[in-house]
Amino acid sequence: xxxxxxxxVTVTGPQDAPVLLLAHGFGCDQNMWRLVAPALAENYRxxxxxxxxxxxxxxxAWDATRYATLDGYAQDVVEICEALDLRxxxxxxxxxxxxxxxxxxxxxxxxxxxxxxxxxxxxYVDSPGYRGGFSxxxxxxxxxxxxxxxxxxxxxxxxxxxxxxxRPELGEELTNSFCATDPAIARVFARATFLSxxxxxxxxxxxxxxxxxxxxxxxAPREVGAYVHDVIPGSRLxxxxxxxxxxxxxxxxxxxxxxxxxxxxxx
Amino acid sequence: xxxxxxxxxxTDTGPVLxxxxxxxxxxxxxxxxxxxxxxxxPGQRLVLDLAHLGFCDSSGITAFIVARNHxxxxxxxIALVAVxxxxxxxxxxxxLDQVFSLEPGTDAQNGRTASG
Amino acid sequence: xxxxGPSPDPPEGGETTSTDAAFTALLxxxxxxxxxxxxxxxxxxxxxxxxxxxNTTLLTWLGRSRxxxxxxxxxxxxxxxxxxxxxDTHFAPLLSMQGSVSGIALDIKKAEGGRLPVLLxxxxxxxxxxxPQLIRTTVFDASDRRAYERELLRxxxxxxxxxxxxxxxxxxxxxxxxxxxxxxxxxxxxPVPGMEAASHYHTASPDRLGGxxxxxxxxxxxxxxxxxxDVCGKGPQAAAVTSLTRYTLRAAALHDPDPVAALTTxxxxxxxxxxxxxPRYCTAIFGVLEQAGDTVKVELASGGHPPALxxxxxxxxxxxxxxxxxxxGILPSAPFTATTTELAAGDTLLLYTDGLTEARIGEERxxxxxxxxxxxxxxxxxxxxxxxxxxxxxxxxxxxxxxDDDTALLALGVPTDRPDTGSDSPT
Numbered sequence: 030x031x032x033x034x035x036x037x038v039t040v041t042g043p044q045d046a047p048v049l050l051l052a053h054g055f056g057c058d059q060n061m062w063r064l065v066a067p068a069l070a071e072n073y074r075x076x077x078x079x080x081x082x083x084x085x086x087x088x089x090a091w092d093a094t095r096y097a098t099l100d101g102y103a104q105d106v107v108e109i110c111e112a113l114d115l116r117x118x119x120x121x122x123x124x125x126x127x128x129x130x131x132x133x134x135x136x137x138x139x140x141x142x143x144x145x146x147x148x149x150x151x152x153y154v155d156s157p158g159y160r161g162g163f164s165x166x167x168x169x170x171x172x173x174x175x176x177x178x179x180x181x182x183x184x185x186x187x188x189x190x191x192x193x194x195x196r197p198e199l200g201e202e203l204t205n206s207f208c209a210t211d212p213a214i215a216r217v218f219a220r221a222t223f224l225s226x227x228x229x230x231x232x233x234x235x236x237x238x239x240x241x242x243x244x245x246x247x248x249a250p251r252e253v254g255a256y257v258h259d260v261i262p263g264s265r266l267x268x269x270x271x272x273x274x275x276x277x278x279x280x281x282x283x284x285x286x287x288x289x290x291x292x293x294x295x296x
Numbered sequence: 297x298x299x300x301x302x303x304x305x306x307t308d309t310g311p312v313l314x315x316x317x318x319x320x321x322x323x324x325x326x327x328x329x330x331x332x333x334x335x336x337x338p339g340q341r342l343v344l345d346l347a348h349l350g351f352c353d354s355s356g357i358t359a360f361i362v363a364r365n366h367x368x369x370x371x372x373x374i375a376l377v378a379v380x381x382x383x384x385x386x387x388x389x390x391x392l393d394q395v396f397s398l399e400p401g402t403d404a405q406n407g408r409t410a411s412g
Numbered sequence: 413x414x415x416x417g418p419s420p421d422p423p424e425g426g427e428t429t430s431t432d433a434a435f436t437a438l439l440x441x442x443x444x445x446x447x448x449x450x451x452x453x454x455x456x457x458x459x460x461x462x463x464x465x466x467n468t469t470l471l472t473w474l475g476r477s478r479x480x481x482x483x484x485x486x487x488x489x490x491x492x493x494x495x496x497x498x499x500d501t502h503f504a505p506l507l508s509m510q511g512s513v514s515g516i517a518l519d520i521k522k523a524e525g526g527r528l529p530v531l532l533x534x535x536x537x538x539x540x541x542x543x544p545q546l547i548r549t550t551v552f553d554a555s556d557r558r559a560y561e562r563e564l565l566r567x568x569x570x571x572x573x574x575x576x577x578x579x580x581x582x583x584x585x586x587x588x589x590x591x592x593x594x595x596x597x598x599x600x601x602x603p604v605p606g607m608e609a610a611s612h613y614h615t616a617s618p619d620r621l622g623g624x625x626x627x628x629x630x631x632x633x634x635x636x637x638x639x640x641x642d643v644c645g646k647g648p649q650a651a652a653v654t655s656l657t658r659y660t661l662r663a664a665a666l667h668d669p670d671p672v673a674a675l676t677t678x679x680x681x682x683x684x685x686x687x688x689x690x691p692r693y694c695t696a697i698f699g700v701l702e703q704a705g706d707t708v709k710v711e712l713a714s715g716g717h718p719p720a721l722x723x724x725x726x727x728x729x730x731x732x733x734x735x736x737x738x739x740x741g742i743l744p745s746a747p748f749t750a751t752t753t754e755l756a757a758g759d760t761l762l763l764y765t766d767g768l769t770e771a772r773i774g775e776e777r778x779x780x781x782x783x784x785x786x787x788x789x790x791x792x793x794x795x796x797x798x799x800x801x802x803x804x805x806x807x808x809x810x811x812x813x814x815x816d817d818d819t820a821l822l823a824l825g826v827p828t829d830r831p832d833t834g835s836d837s838p839t
Binding site for chain 1: 459460461486488492493494495496497498500501502504505506508509516517518519558561562565
């Protein structure tokens with residue numbers, strides 16, 4: 030199978046520059062990096078991709094069982110690293126991809142040598158002695174929100190959204206075209222994201238790690254950022270003065286500065 | 297594919313059923329229904345005219361057996377008339393050529409009492 | 413278009429002027445009043461979500477005062493927790509990338525508890541350098557629409573659940589049918605000393621039990637019995653007859669292995685069982701194999717079944733006629749025709765059901781027929797029974813749509829390289 034087209038892998042930046050692998054989170058695709066990727070590509074080999082089931086990936090490769098847990102997404106990352114024979118990779122994971130990066134780094138320690146986590150949370154649901162910020166009912170409510178907004182999704186739009194525009198006129202009808210995802214697939218990704226518990230996996234991290242959090246983030250509150258920072262020995266915690274869960278969109282300059290400073294210190 | 301057509305003609309010796317078209321799994325049930333609906337008196341003879349039967353498979357053979365059982369139950373006789381070559385071949389293989397009396401075609405005039 | 417100030421265009425005629433005046437009187441709303449009491453909610457937020465401006469309509473829906481909200485609450489504070497996650501993972505990124513988002517369905521929380529389903533659309537207002545400054549959002553009351561949509565969703569979920577259930581049921585049924593079908597056939601043919609046997613069963617439809625059957629089993633130390641046949645019809649009723657037929661023939665053979673006697677017993681059983689109502693009958697060949705020196709003696713009888721085919725070592729293929737044998741089960745007593753042959757080394761006896769000869773081929777959909785079968789078989793002389801079955805299976809597959817009936821095949825042959833001739837060289 031051609032991994033590059035399966036995961037819609039795009040590569041920019043100088044060929045022999047240090048490698049950055051940018052992994053999007055739940056809810057969107059590699060478009061999430063559009064405000065930071067061009068600047069990063071000036072000094073780094075920037076690899077972007079869509080998880081199978083997201084963006085312009087090959088939907089026929091999607092499998093409900095494989096992508097029901099974060100391991101399936103980590104497998105995508107590992108397969109991309111192997112297909113491009115990437116070495117000395119700094120893995121930049123947004124949101125849930127931070128934990129995917131942890132799993133991928135454990136699977137290919139010879140390829141992934143540092144982790145940058147943007148808005149990480151190892152576990153979203155509260156449990157005794159741990160505050161993730163959400164209850165199981167909250168997650169049900171999210172799934173309901175997803176369902177409500179699927180009404181705007183239609184199968185005829187899928188080819189356009191997924192990048193097979195044999196009917197280009199449909200593209201103009203799309204309003205929220207970025208990040209549109211097949212409802213059934215998004216549901217599986219949502220469950221894998223919000224119902225997984227990667228706290229034990231965090232303890233396996235033994236590569237230099239940057240934890241990048243926003244000062245106001247409902248999804249990954251500051252106490253969760255502090256938890257991640259505490260569990261990973263030697264990790265660095267940087268708090269951006271930003272609201273929301275996507276600093277690479279809402280505060281791209283600050284995000285870039287924190288990223289490049291951390292990576293610069295590694296080499 | 298031509299559908300099955302059956303025309304019933306009443307004669308002095310008993311009903312003559314002219315069967316035309318294809319007799320297979322999808323049409324055999326129709327013929328069975330027609331045949332078992334025929335009123336037969338003891339000593340009468342039920343004639344199945346197969347001159348215009350285009351195709352017949354094992355489901356059709358079952359329908360002939362149903363016709364025979366219906367006739368026997370009414371103490372009537374049964375005959376197959378103008379049996380096409382391929383059907384005759386099946387009747388020989390299955391031994392039914394000994395059970396039905398087989399007669400050549402008579403070019404009997406078509407009946408006017410139509411059904412199906 | 414509603415005008416909120418004096419018309420810039422001079423009135424053109426008396427009638428127009430009076431209409432215009434009437435409109436102006438009606439529409440003397442100021443832009444402010446239009447904003448405050450519009451039939452939808454308006455909201456302006458800073459880029460960090462802080463609410464900077466909100467109209468009266470939305471405040472009324474929320475049940476909050478302006479002082480509580482402006483400068484104190486963020487937009488996401490108005491949403492349910494699930495809605496907040498959706499906002500931060502979908503709405504905000506989309507807005508940031510596109511500069512606008514439209515028709516997103518979320519719930520807003522009312523101050524006194526309870527929720528209002530709404531449809532949200534947002535645009536960003538940019539400064540002269542294109543930097544976003546402000547987010548403007550309209551909020552539509554979508555209670556009725558969302559109730560309807562929820563109903564649609566619920567129905568779709570019910571339909572999907574029903575479909576899943578139906579697929580599972582279908583799978584279970586097919587499994588049950590497959591098990592039942594297998595019970596009508598031997599799991600594997602037993603090894604017969606000095607002979608080779610091979611078989612194949614072609615199923616026309618996985619949903620429908622077929623009525624073809626065959627078997628091969630020992631009678632005593634030196635004799636083996638075999639049979640192959642076809643029950644009329646398909647489906648569970650036919651399968652019930654098939655089952656009755658198979659076990660009747662097996663039992664009858666142990667009692668009296670004479671082929672005509674075995675078929676006669678079967679005839680009696682089937683006729684007695686199905687005399688009334690729906691006729692159920694079968695065609696069958698029943699036979700007995702007996703080793704006689706270097707050859708195998710075959711004694712068989714047919715009840716209305718297509719004749720067996722014998723492929724000889726000398727390259728010929730001929731039918732073994734059994735004329736006059738009647739369908740089994742239609743008459744209280746029936747004639748069955750017996751015949752015998754001998755199989756020498758390299759000879760194979762092939763039994764088949766009429767699915768093979770009644771397959772329809774070519775554009776004219778003509779019957780494959782017994783002449784074509786014999787010609788095909790003539791090319792298979794000098795091959796072992798399992799190779800004959802392989803070739804016949806290939807033939808069946810080549811019929812494609814033309815084969816719509818179940819077909820059973822049984823080949824019994826005497827190998828040319830029998831161990832006692834010493835040609836079975838070790839490999």
